[in-house]
Amino acid sequence: MLDAKLQEQLKAYLANITEPVELVASQDDGAKSQEMQQLLETIAGLSDKISYVRADDDARRPSFLIRRAGTDIGVRFAGIPLGHEFTSLVLALLQVGGHPPKVSQEVIDQIKALEGDYHFETFFSLSCQNCPDVVQALNLMSVINPRIRSTSIDGALFREEVEARKVMAVPTIFLNGQEFGQGRMDVEQILAKLDTGAVARAAEKIKAKEPFDVLVVGGGPAGAAAAIYAARKGIRTGVVAERFGGQVLDTMAIENFISVPYTEGPKLGAALEQHVKEYDVDVMNLQRAVKLIPASAPGGLTEVQLESGASVKAKAIILSTGARWRQMNVPGENEYRNKGVAYCPHCDGPLFKGKRVAVIGGGNSGVEAAIDLAGLASHVTLIEFDSKLRADEVLQRKLRSLPNVTIITSALTTEVLGDGSKVVGLTYKDRNSDTEHKLDLEGIFVQIGLVPNTEWLAGTVALTPRGEIQIDHRGETSVEGVFAAGDATTVPYKQIVIAMGQGATAALSAFDYLIRLAPEEKEVQAA
Incomplete structure (x- = not known):
């Protein structure tokens, strides 16, 4: 799972650990649990201060706790934090292992001063470039203040929970079971929401x-x-x-x-x-x-x-x-933002695996988004206002070669449709015939410029x-x-x-x- 070069790099980082660390795993018999076990055993083999133990004490499986031995200091990952989250994994190992965080003393003091008990759950996707900022910030806070707990959950792996909790964008953060925020946030932004006097x-x-x-x-x-x-x-x-x-x-x-x-x-x-x-x-x-x-x-x-x-x-x-990002400014767009209306296909695309989605915009960004989503969604409809796509020809050729993509030009999106909790479709007007049409969808990705x-x-x-x-x-x-x-x-x-x-x-x-x-x-x- 980790090639020899990456293992050598990780081993050098782990040399900074000063406190013993336990990797406490919860597994089932599935392939993902086996992958996680392989990863954890590999990491444990790179440092004499890290040990791997299977406890099966968490309902989410596969998941694992990174815990400072003999303490309550730790962070939990539900899933296998590779991709963009590999850095989050490395930082969690270092910080739980006693390596000092790279934040100001003022921020550290502010985290320590927070009163109350906080349990954060962050839903992420491995392709989301914004998620690591949130995951790393909350992990850091949980290491500094023992009354803060952080669990980071791979939404693509725990799809039933994603559906049940109506998570339709990443990162989505829950605090003590209630939605706390969505989108990229660093530690200072999170503190500003928690510490009203900041x-x-x-x-x-x-x-x-x-x-x-x-x-x-x-x-x-x-x-x-x-x-x-x-x-x-x-x-x-x-x-x-x-x-x-x-x-x-x-x-x-x-x-x-x-x-x-x-x-x-x-x-x-x-x-x-x-x-x-x-x-x-x-x-x-x-x-x-x-x-x-x-x-x-x-x-x-x-x-x-x-x-x-x-x-x-x-x-x-x-x-x-x-x-x-420019918005469509049509009825329903703001109401269903992050409930099916999205602006980052890389971040939120994995949450729409096997679903029908639309991409609004036929420039390079829109066509690239449609190509990416076609590998995940059951079907992608690209809607362009102009009479032709404006993306580079090489991108257009790639898009047209995909069997699960429909291209609609000369179309004006007029409304986002929803059932009160999530997107169910959209309406658009054919600019040539002036007729209205409806598309049944579960996701809309807006890519119409800035x-x-x-x-x-x-x-x-x-x-x-x-x-x-x-x-x-x-x-x-x-x-x-x-x-x-x-x-x-x-x-x-x-x-x-x-x-x-x-x-x-x-x-x-x-x-x-x-x-x-x-x-x-x-x-x-x-x-």
């Missing part, structure tokens, strides 16, 4: 900060590049971000990032954050900007107000708020009818001292590498703006 405390800290030379709003590729370039100039730089990494965290395979033949969004997002932290940049995460107040006079301070109630001021602002996160800027900087921030070749907006970069702007071709270049351009332009202000400031001070 937001207010963070806001107070932000309010006390001195004005920045440059403030970057947004933590995606453009924002990270802007922060690095600004900090390298030796000026006081801050970043406010709703989630560091941005939309790239929801991206699966990245094969066009120059010099890197292949990577994945979460991996790139983590690398961006680590690179920014190499510099003296004040990163304020989990902060949503809600209003921009331009400086009252040239060279003055521009203010960014945050949803938390805090505000930040700076001499120059770089807007890099990125974009989000919309810029700029609603909060309306009335301050000039926007296009599509909501994009209008910029020139230097990244300057219509407001003096305010620059912009990335997918939220009018720059053509929304690509990671282009966003990074635009972020660098905006930072260099902001620095040029600041140094040209310096003589005037000195004259005012001298007066």
Whole structure:
């Protein structure tokens, strides 16, 4: 199950374990239990501090508990955590085994201070790139605070439970039997939901900060590049971000990032954050900007107000708020979001194995999603508004070769249909005949592009009818001292590498703006 090279790498990691660890298995006679036993025995053979024992003390089988010997400290996996979750398995082994976690002391103290008993159950899929963040965060919390328990469940393996608990998107988190949240969350986001005073405390800290030379709003590729370039100039730089990494965290395979033949969004997002932290940049995460107040006079301070109630001021602002998945905006879409309406085929596709699904959108993303889903679903219907597909020809040929795919063009989706708890179908209008049609479905994957996160800027900087921030070749907006970069702007071709270049351009332009202000400031001070 683990090749020789991977075993050697894992053995090197496990050398960091300082406390004895037990792998306590619950199995049946099935093939998956045998696979799990093989994996656990292999791991136990790589370290003299790890032992394997079969207990059959958990109702979910196959499952296993990673427990610090002689204690209640441990985490449980129901299933075989390979694929994207292999890293979660390795980290759990290290942390249960006494290796210190890579989080701040402030976060550790906040976890320890949580009162009450918390049992988290997280449903994941092995192909979900967002799931490991949640699994690893909750595992970490359970190791630090013994009153917190974490069980991570492979939804594809425990399908009856998935159906019974109406899990239709991953990651889905239950706390003490009640749904707690869906989608990617890191440890700070989870703590913010549990510790109601965390937001207010963070806001107070932000309010006390001195004005920045440059403030970057947004933590995606453009924002990270802007922060690095600004900090390298030796000026006081801050970043406010709703989630560091941005939309790239929801991206699966990245094969066009120059010099890197292949990577994945979460991996790139983590690398961006680590690179920014190499510099003296004040990163304020989990902060949503809600209003921009331009400086009252040239060279003055521009203010960014945050949803938390805090505000930040700076001499120059770089807007890099990125974009989000575009919605169909039809009746039923919001009601059945994560109840059959999904936006990530890689994450949620395994939950629709053997079911009938639709993909909305005939661009590259839509056609790629349909191809992927065709290997899992019983049937895939691709619906495209235009009279023809817009994806690359090689993708179209692959799609048309699949026997369980139907392509419908010149079609406008008009409504998502459900039974109150889940999707049961959709209606669409044939744009040629103006007739209405109904499709019986159990899942709908929306892949119709992106919309810029700029609603909060309306009335301050000039926007296009599509909501994009209008910029020139230097990244300057219509407001003096305010620059912009990335997918939220009018720059053509929304690509990671282009966003990074635009972020660098905006930072260099902001620095040029600041140094040209310096003589005037000195004259005012001298007066």
